[in-house]
Amino acid sequence: MPQDPLIPTPDYLVRLNPEQRRAIEITEGPLLILAGAGTGKTRVLTTRFAHLLLTGRAYPSQILAVTFTNKAAREMRERVGAILGEPAEGLWLGTFHAICARMLRRHAEYVGLNSGFTILDTDDQLRLLKQVMEPWRIDTKRWPPNQLLGVIQRWKDRGLTPDRVTSAEDSDFANGHALAIYRAYQERLTALNTCDFGDLMLHVTEILRTQPNVLAQYHRIFRYILVDEYQDTNTIQYLWLRLLAKRESGPSNIACVGDDDQSIYSWRGAEVENILRFEKDFPGAQVVRLERNYRSTVQILAAAAGLIAHNDGRLGKTLRPGRDDAEGERVQIIGVRDSDEEARVVASAVERLRGNGHALSEIAILMRAGFQTRPFEERLMMMGLPYRIVGGQRFYERSEIRDCLAYMRVLAQGSDDLAFERIVNVPKRGVGAVAVQKLHVQARSLNGPLTAAVRSQLSGGALKGKSREALAGLMDAFDRAFAVVETEGHVVAVEQLLEDSGYLQMWRDDRSVEAPGRLDNIRELLRAIGEFGTLPEFLEHVALVMDMEGDTSEDKVSLMTLHGSKGLEFDTVFLPGWEEGVFPSQRSLDEGGNRALEEERRLAYVGLTRARKRAIVLHAASRRIYANWQASMPSRFIEEIPAEYVEVSGQTSENRRHASAAPSMFATGPLTSSRPSGFRPPRPKVTALKSGPSIGVGATVFHPKFGEGVVTGAEGDRLEVNFENGGVKRVMASFVEIRS
DNA sequence: TGTGTTAAATTTTTT
DNA sequence: ATTTAACACA
Numbered sequence: 001m002p003q004d005p006l007i008p009t010p011d012y013l014v015r016l017n018p019e020q021r022r023a024i025e026i027t028e029g030p031l032l033i034l035a036g037a038g039t040g041k042t043r044v045l046t047t048r049f050a051h052l053l054l055t056g057r058a059y060p061s062q063i064l065a066v067t068f069t070n071k072a073a074r075e076m077r078e079r080v081g082a083i084l085g086e087p088a089e090g091l092w093l094g095t096f097h098a099i100c101a102r103m104l105r106r107h108a109e110y111v112g113l114n115s116g117f118t119i120l121d122t123d124d125q126l127r128l129l130k131q132v133m134e135p136w137r138i139d140t141k142r143w144p145p146n147q148l149l150g151v152i153q154r155w156k157d158r159g160l161t162p163d164r165v166t167s168a169e170d171s172d173f174a175n176g177h178a179l180a181i182y183r184a185y186q187e188r189l190t191a192l193n194t195c196d197f198g199d200l201m202l203h204v205t206e207i208l209r210t211q212p213n214v215l216a217q218y219h220r221i222f223r224y225i226l227v228d229e230y231q232d233t234n235t236i237q238y239l240w241l242r243l244l245a246k247r248e249s250g251p252s253n254i255a256c257v258g259d260d261d262q263s264i265y266s267w268r269g270a271e272v273e274n275i276l277r278f279e280k281d282f283p284g285a286q287v288v289r290l291e292r293n294y295r296s297t298v299q300i301l302a303a304a305a306g307l308i309a310h311n312d313g314r315l316g317k318t319l320r321p322g323r324d325d326a327e328g329e330r331v332q333i334i335g336v337r338d339s340d341e342e343a344r345v346v347a348s349a350v351e352r353l354r355g356n357g358h359a360l361s362e363i364a365i366l367m368r369a370g371f372q373t374r375p376f377e378e379r380l381m382m383m384g385l386p387y388r389i390v391g392g393q394r395f396y397e398r399s400e401i402r403d404c405l406a407y408m409r410v411l412a413q414g415s416d417d418l419a420f421e422r423i424v425n426v427p428k429r430g431v432g433a434v435a436v437q438k439l440h441v442q443a444r445s446l447n448g449p450l451t452a453a454v455r456s457q458l459s460g461g462a463l464k465g466k467s468r469e470a471l472a473g474l475m476d477a478f479d480r481a482f483a484v485v486e487t488e489g490h491v492v493a494v495e496q497l498l499e500d501s502g503y504l505q506m507w508r509d510d511r512s513v514e515a516p517g518r519l520d521n522i523r524e525l526l527r528a529i530g531e532f533g534t535l536p537e538f539l540e541h542v543a544l545v546m547d548m549e550g551d552t553s554e555d556k557v558s559l560m561t562l563h564g565s566k567g568l569e570f571d572t573v574f575l576p577g578w579e580e581g582v583f584p585s586q587r588s589l590d591e592g593g594n595r596a597l598e599e600e601r602r603l604a605y606v607g608l609t610r611a612r613k614r615a616i617v618l619h620a621a622s623r624r625i626y627a628n629w630q631a632s633m634p635s636r637f638i639e640e641i642p643a644e645y646v647e648v649s650g651q652t653s654e655n656r657r658h659a660s661a662a663p664s665m666f667a668t669g670p671l672t673s674s675r676p677s678g679f680r681p682p683r684p685k686v687t688a689l690k691s692g693p694s695i696g697v698g699a700t701v702f703h704p705k706f707g708e709g710v711v712t713g714a715e716g717d718r719l720e721v722n723f724e725n726g727g728v729k730r731v732m733a734s735f736v737e738i739r740s
Numbered sequence: 741t742g743t744g745t746t747a748a749a750t751t752t753t754t755t
Numbered sequence: 756a757t758t759t760a761a762c763a764c765a
Contacts, residue, residue, distance in 0.1 A: 069754065097755045119755090141761085197755050232754095268753065369751045391753080425741095432741045466741095546755065563752050585751055603752080626750070627756055 010054065012047055012083050016040075017322070023255075023288040024048045027057055027224070030245070030282030031255040032275070036319045037262060037304075037609035038295030038569065045228060045257055046076055050083035058223045064244065065093040065226040070545045072228055072567070073098070092222070096237050098544045100200040104207075107214055111203045112190045116536075118409070119543035120189075120196045123402060124418040125149060128192075132185045136177050148173055152182050156198030157269030159205060159236040162186055192417065201236045208243040219247045230258030230278075234269035242281065252282055260315050261308050264563060264603050266595070276315060293319045293609075295569055297328025299645050300615050304608040306642035311598045319609075331608070332616045333638055335650035338629075339577075342620050343375035345650075346574050347383050349616065350557055353572060360386060362571035364558040366607050368583040372576065373559050380557060388551075390560035395548040400507065400518040404525055405542060407497055411481055412535040415449035424450075427506035429470035435463075451475070477501045490535045495526055562607045573611035576618040578604075578635035604637045 013021060023033045023044045035041035049065060052058045067073045073094045081088045092099060105115045120128070129152075130145050151173055155165055162183040170179045189195055195203060208215045225245055227233070233241070245254040256278065263272040279285045293301055298321045305319055336342045350363055365376055373389060380387045395401060403426055409419035425431045442453035442462075454471050457463050463471060477500035484493040498504050504522070507515050528548070532538035558570070577583050583604070588596035608615050619634045638646075699711045 095755065101755095121755095200755080265753075267751085371750085428742080430741070434741075544755065561752060587751060624756095 012050060012054075016044075016047070017292055019288055019290050019292070020044050020047075023290065024051050026286055026288070027052060027055075028253060029251040030253075030278075030285035032230075032278045032285055032287045033255060033257040033290065034287065034315060034317055035257050035259055035290040036293060036317050037259065037606070038293040039290035039319070039322070040292075040294060041257055041259075041290065042072075042075065042079070044290065045226060046079040046083065048255065049076070049080045049226060052224050053080075053084065060088060061090045061092065062221060062223040063092065063226065064099070064222040064224070065091065065228075066096050066099060066241075067093075067228040068095060068232055070095055070098070070547055076228070095544070096240070097197060097200050100204045100240070101540075101544060103204045103218075104195075104200060107204075107207050107211070110207045110211055110214070113193055113195065113203070116413075117193045117195055118413065118416065118539075119200070120194055120418065121402070121543070123422070125196050127418060127421065128188060129181075129185055132188050133181055136181060138177065143173060148178060148181065151178055152185065153198055154269060155182065156196075156202050157234040157236055159202065159239050161202060161206060193415075194418075198236075201240060205236055205240045205243065208240065215243060218244055223253060225252075225254040227254065227256040227258075230256035231260050231263040231272055231275045232258075232265050232270045233274050235271055235274075238271070238274045245282070251284070254282065259317070261311070261317065261602055262566060262606055264566065264599060264606060266599055276313070289317055291317055291320050292322035294322040295612055296609060297321075297613055299328045299330050300608060300611050300613075303331045303615070303641045303645040304605050306645065307601065307608065307637060307640050308605040310640050311601055313598075329614055330645055330647040331641060332614075333641075333646055333648045333650075334616065334618045335634070335648075336618060336620050338620050338622050339372075339375045339624065340379075342576050342618050343379035345618065346376060346576060346616075347379040347385060349574070350380070350385055351383060354385070358571065360555045360557045361552075363574070364560065364565065364568070364570040364572070364610065365574045365576065366560060366562050366565045366610065367575075367577055368562060368585060368603070370561060372582075376559055376576075385557060386555065387557040387559055388554070390558050391564040394546055395521070395524075396542055396546050398518070398521055400521055401525055403503065404494075404498060404522055405539070407501065407503065408494055408529075408535055409539060410451065411478060411485070411493065411497060412539060414451045414478075417443070417450045420450045423501075423503075424471075424474070427502050429474065429502075430466040431470055435467050451478075474501060485535070490538075491526060491530045494529060494535070498522070562603045565610050566606055569610055569612055571612045572614040572616070573607065574616050574618065575604075575607050576620075577623075578617050578619045578638055579623065579632040580635055581630070581632055582623065583635055583637070601637060601640075604635075 013024065016024070017040075020040055020043070023031070024047050027048075033041075033044060035044065045065075049063065052063060053060060065076060067076060077088055077091070077093055080091075080093075092102075094102075101119065104111075104113070104117070108115045108117055126146055126149055129149050130140075133140075133145060133148070155169075160169065162179060165179050165182070167179075170176060186199075189199065208218070222244060225241065227241060241254065245252040256275070258275045260272055260275050263270060263275070266272065274281075279287065296304075301319050301321055308314070334345060336345055346365060350360070353363060354360060365373075367373065370392065373392075377387065377389070396405070403423060406416075406419040406422040409416045410423065421436060424436060439450050439453045439457070442457060443450050446452055446456060454475060458468065458472055458475065477497055480500060481493045481497035484496055504519070507519050507522075510518075529535070529538050532541060558568075581589070584597055584600035588600050592599070617638060619638065620632065622629050622631045624630070701709060701711060
């Protein structure tokens with residue numbers, strides 16, 4: 001929509017590039033905004049939102065804006081507010097799940113719930129599923145319940161209610177009982193007036209599918225729909241969006257922002273196809289490509305582009321530098337001996353950067369998997385370099401917090417059986433599985449909750465001795481706390497409940513090192529409750545917003561997984577562990593075929609594009625995996641980065657033969673010369689190298705660590721060897737000698 | 741019912 | 756190696 005020349009361009013549009021402006025000014029009809037890394041995606045999304053409001057196209061309540069994370073939703077809300085100059089209120093802005101929860105509370109009766117339904121966490125889901133599975137007498141060794149939960153979740157991700165699972169889609173899990181158990185599980189959830197996370201989407205979509213009046217109501221409300229991270233949507237989310245966007249008359253004003261090259265969540269149900277198919281799904285869709293990257297240097301962009309070019313089936317997007325300044329440094333590739341040296345090298349580099357005046361908060365270490373953080377933590381700690389682990393175990397997932405939440409849930413809703421079961425014997429009260437089983441029987445005959453069963457057994461004298469006293473004491477504690485809610489408020493009530501029930505004392509008596517920290521966490525939890533008016537309000541918040549904002553202000557190095565880094569950026573990014581089997585991960589190499597490998601590559605792409613000025617990739621020659629050492633070879637992704645954007649140092653296959661004589665710049669640090677005791681991978685004999693006889697399949701070789709073995713595969717200087725007493729390992733040719 | 745022992749698993753993560 | 760979960764036993 002061209003601007004009237006007489007009307008000055010509003011200042012929120014002034015600093016945008018032409019593509020960005022197009023992405024904002026095409027307000028009508030379906031729009032796909034392909035936004036490469038660092039191209040100002042968030043800015044476009046928020047400005048578009050504000051634009052719709054400021055041009056009078058919609059009231060705040062007429063825009064539906066969905067994100068995946070609470071963090072993204074929060075950010076969008078703040079930035080829209082900033083553009084509007086006032087806090088944005090009455091918006092339908094939130095995560096898929098939060099918005100669905102809001103919708104489901106309005107229409108719960110259509111799926112057999114009432115609007116006060118509760119939302120289960122993963123623990124509860126599993127506990128419930130185990131209970132439901134009991135009548136089938138399934139061998140839980142062969143068929144682990146959590147695996148079945150995965151099957152059910154995947155069905156839900158695809159929009160399959162039990163009735164929609166066809167026999168062809170029925171899993172062979174537990175000899176074909178999976179579907180029946182799924183149905184029973186759903187019935188149980190409904191009976192408990194509860195749903196799990198998948199249900200939030202599933203129920204609402206089911207309502208929209210079957211209740212035309214409800215759907216029409218939302219069509220009237222939502223004039224515009226905005227979707228963030230569209231490449232991460234799963235099938236149910238897609239169906240939900242399509243129902244809301246497609247209307248009998250008028251265009252679908254749905255704008256989706258995404259980047260197929262950053263799709264890294266297929267393992268939890270995301271379908272890249274959703275974004276690849278967009279133009280077919282929404283005929284007449286316009287596509288805007290944001291390709292000007294304002295984040296990274298030319299070198300980093302070119303390296304990342306070269307890497308991702310190895311993937312097929314992309315929508316095709318080339319990141320171009322948006323700034324013409326600084327060419328910058330090449331991507332550094334550093335080979336090291338093992339993970340300890342890797343950590344030393346990174347930590348000394350961090351120290352050097354700090355010496356040069358770089359802020360630690362502008363440095364990140366991004367790894368494939370969580371367990372890789374340990375050596376870095378140890379090293380950084382030893383050197384006195386402050387760091388922060390992003391992600392990892394979340395506050396509301398800690399067991400002591402879960403326990404406290406269970407107490408609160410019972411307090412807020414006495415019928416919450418799952419919560420009651422969790423805490424009935426925590427602290428130990430002598431109420432074990434047998435007693436709980438009896439309570440279940442009683443509850444069933446009463447057709448009421450467990451707490452009612454307890455009360456009836458107490459008054460009926462059915463309980464004896466220890467467990468009677470224990471349960472009577474517990475119920476008293478709940479009753480007293482319940483009375484206190486009215487008089488002194490819910491914070492005091494909860495505190496008193498945790499005291500009276502003996503829960504706090506349990507931790508005070510605990511001699512373990514974690515105990516004081518756990519008490520601190522509980523104190524923090526009590527503080528958080530105070531920010532909410534009522535207990536149910538707080539519990540709803542916890543269920544949907546599992547995150548507790550951390551301190552981003554302090555000057556610390558960030559340690560996190562590559563997945564966790566999506567959407568963030570840093571001046572300097574360290575990318576350790578680029579080895580076959582680690583990254584790409586062994587699992588993806590073994591199971592997922594090319595699809596999985598491409599996803600790993602996208603993950604590598606995400607990692608590289610987090611860097612503004614510097615990216616340093618590391619790979620170790622051997623790595624300790626669980627108990628034993630494994631020789632490892634550099635990740636294929638390293639080779640896939642075009643050589644002209646790369647600077648190699650350390651022990652790589654290229655310069656290994658000179659390595660002993662000429663230590664790399666990173667090996668000269670004061671810390672690398674002396675090694676603590678422990679395993680030292682033997683220095684390889686290099687007889688096999690030097691363009692010497694290439695080692696072919698079938699050759700017998702000797703490895704200093706693994707002994708003799710037969711080569712079962714070869715690709716360049718990477719070998720796959722079946723060792724006599726080590727099994728199949730992947731090693732570099734330079735590590736072995738030919739034997740026969 | 742609670743405790744000790746053994747066995748198995750062990751990417752990535754949001755909601 | 757470390758941790759968690761299931762099972763046997765006191």
